[in-house]
Amino acid sequence: MKLGFILREAAKGLRQNVVMVVSVVLVTFVSLTFVGASALLQLQINQMKGYWYDRMEVAVYLCDDSSSSTNCAGKEVTDAQRQNIEKVLKSEQLAPYIKEYAYESKDQAYKNFLDQYKNSSLVDQITPEQLPESYRAALVDPEKYPVINEALSTVDGVDSVVDQRELLEKVFQLVRVASAAAAVVAIVMIVCAVLLTGTTIQLSAMHRRLETTIMRLVGASKATIQLPFIIEGVIASLIGGVLASGTLWLLLKFLVEDKLASENVGVAFISTNEVWLVAPGLLIIGIVLATISSVVTLKRYLKV
Numbered sequence: 001m002k003l004g005f006i007l008r009e010a011a012k013g014l015r016q017n018v019v020m021v022v023s024v025v026l027v028t029f030v031s032l033t034f035v036g037a038s039a040l041l042q043l044q045i046n047q048m049k050g051y052w053y054d055r056m057e058v059a060v061y062l063c064d065d066s067s068s069s070t071n072c073a074g075k076e077v078t079d080a081q082r083q084n085i086e087k088v089l090k091s092e093q094l095a096p097y098i099k100e101y102a103y104e105s106k107d108q109a110y111k112n113f114l115d116q117y118k119n120s121s122l123v124d125q126i127t128p129e130q131l132p133e134s135y136r137a138a139l140v141d142p143e144k145y146p147v148i149n150e151a152l153s154t155v156d157g158v159d160s161v162v163d164q165r166e167l168l169e170k171v172f173q174l175v176r177v178a179s180a181a182a183a184v185v186a187i188v189m190i191v192c193a194v195l196l197t198g199t200t201i202q203l204s205a206m207h208r209r210l211e212t213t214i215m216r217l218v219g220a221s222k223a224t225i226q227l228p229f230i231i232e233g234v235i236a237s238l239i240g241g242v243l244a245s246g247t248l249w250l251l252l253k254f255l256v257e258d259k260l261a262s263e264n265v266g267v268a269f270i271s272t273n274e275v276w277l278v279a280p281g282l283l284i285i286g287i288v289l290a291t292i293s294s295v296v297t298l299k300r301y302l303k304v
Helices: 003-016 018-052 079-090 106-116 142-152 164-207 209-217 222-263 273-301
Strands: 057-062 098-104 134-139 158-163
Touching: 003 018, 003 222, 018 164, 018 222, 018 273, 057 079, 057 142, 057 164, 079 098, 079 134, 079 142, 098 106, 134 142, 142 158, 158 164, 164 209, 164 222, 164 273, 222 273
Parallel strands: none
Antiparallel strands: 057 134, 057 158, 098 134
């Protein structure tokens, strides 16, 4: 089996089926881009969970005139109630669960609101009086929120106890849905890529049927006959994989690192380094799918 001959035959097949090869490249590129996007979205979920779960706070909102909680009865929290709430936060019952806590006044809440929503039209509609006072507690173990909720939710002067991880979980859920959608599209596109690769190899084999028949008559091995066609599919898939990896790198560089990360300093985003974790997998997937599709097609149409 001469490597030079096999490579020349593969190059010949690529030249004869340029349009179909380009189609394989594009379909493989799109499908692997969705596969990579799905993987990167999952990495982003894990990154945000690891970053935020240790930083999430429990917000203990205090009563004001608009509160409807049974602990409030439409009355604003009193100094005595505020002192009692702080006493509960310091109590031996909660000390093992609370790492630290801090009081946030209406003015501080409004300042934080302006920082978070400075580009939103809500800024013109909200006043400091509309935002409640609160205590912000950082937990030793964020999973122990029910203990804090049970201890504080019935205390006079407490309107509500909110686990901010639940709010973030909604964001995670949206990202999971996007990741699942990308995975579904990726599967559909991979099936299309496999079928198109098989069709391309079939056309190439039909065009060179006389050559392959002569090769069989002179005693050429199955590997010698099949390898040029397999290499054609693998090369097309590799090009698609490289394009997909490059596209994902550009998206992370210019959309995530340069834009989202710079505008949201407190959020832990993945970086372009994660592309190098995903890219080898994309190339391997492309090679495996192209090889399987090529071998199955060749066995069917070349009878070797």
